[in-house]
Amino acid sequence: MVGKVAPNTQVWFGDQVLPVSHAGLYVFGLARNAAPEVTVKTQFDSDPVVQTLVVQQRIYAEQKINGLPAKKVNPEPKVRLRINADNSKIGAVRASLTQAEWLAQPWILPVDGRISGVYGARRILNGVPKSPHNGVDIAAPAGTPIVAPIAGQVALVHEDMFYTGKTIMLDHGLGVTW
Numbered sequence: 001m002v003g004k005v006a007p008n009t010q011v012w013f014g015d016q017v018l019p020v021s022h023a024g025l026y027v028f029g030l031a032r033n034a035a036p037e038v039t040v041k042t043q044f045d046s047d048p049v050v051q052t053l054v055v056q057q058r059i060y061a062e063q064k065i066n067g068l069p070a071k072k073v074n075p076e077p078k079v080r081l082r083i084n085a086d087n088s089k090i091g092a093v094r095a096s097l098t099q100a101e102w103l104a105q106p107w108i109l110p111v112d113g114r115i116s117g118v119y120g121a122r123r124i125l126n127g128v129p130k131s132p133h134n135g136v137d138i139a140a141p142a143g144t145p146i147v148a149p150i151a152g153q154v155a156l157v158h159e160d161m162f163y164t165g166k167t168i169m170l171d172h173g174l175g176v177t178w
Contacts, residue, residue, distance in 0.1 A: 001028055004104070007020075008044065009024060009043065012042075013040055016028075021099055025103050034055045036057070060122060061122075062121065062123075063118075064124045065123065065125050066125075068125055070126070073130075074128070075162070089156060090167075096175060102172050105151060110148065110178075111138050113138040117135070117136065118133065119136055149178055152171050152172040152178070155171035156168065
């Protein structure tokens with residue numbers, strides 16, 4: 001969720017103070033199993049204004065993928081170290097709170113193609129339940145040009161992450177990455 005307030009307004013999502021950009025933009029995301037109601041409080045030189053948002057519980061898909069190499073489903077301890085290192089790099093980008101005003105732009109899909117994986121889907125890999133999917137997968141032929149969904153800065157380029165292969169992460173500001 002992206003919101004806009006007057007610059008120098010304080011914003012809270014529940015009990016969490018949110019960073020606000022110089023132009024008054026703020027952003028927050030809802031957890032996969034968010035509470036049925038959440039609050040956003042704003043305050044600028046007066047009494048705080050509290051808004052209660054009703055969250056409709058989403059039903060997430062289940063995606064069964066079979067025929068994967070066993071090493072991708074149950075990696076060896078040595079490979080888990082690599083996965084942890086990959087995840088640390090991704091986590092560092094996600095923890096960034098770059099001041100940027102790009103979030104006010106309209107978003108576009110980065111490539112035309114079939115949606116082959118959706119955010120939040122519970123993945124069953126070779127019959128083994130795994131964590132929910134953290135992204136949106138779009139199937140397109142190799143070599144298809146890809147564009148940024150909105151302006152941002154390149155925050156990570158990695159040639160070969162274990163699960164995601166060549167990985168490019170864009171920082172769109174205030175902790176929003178793609």
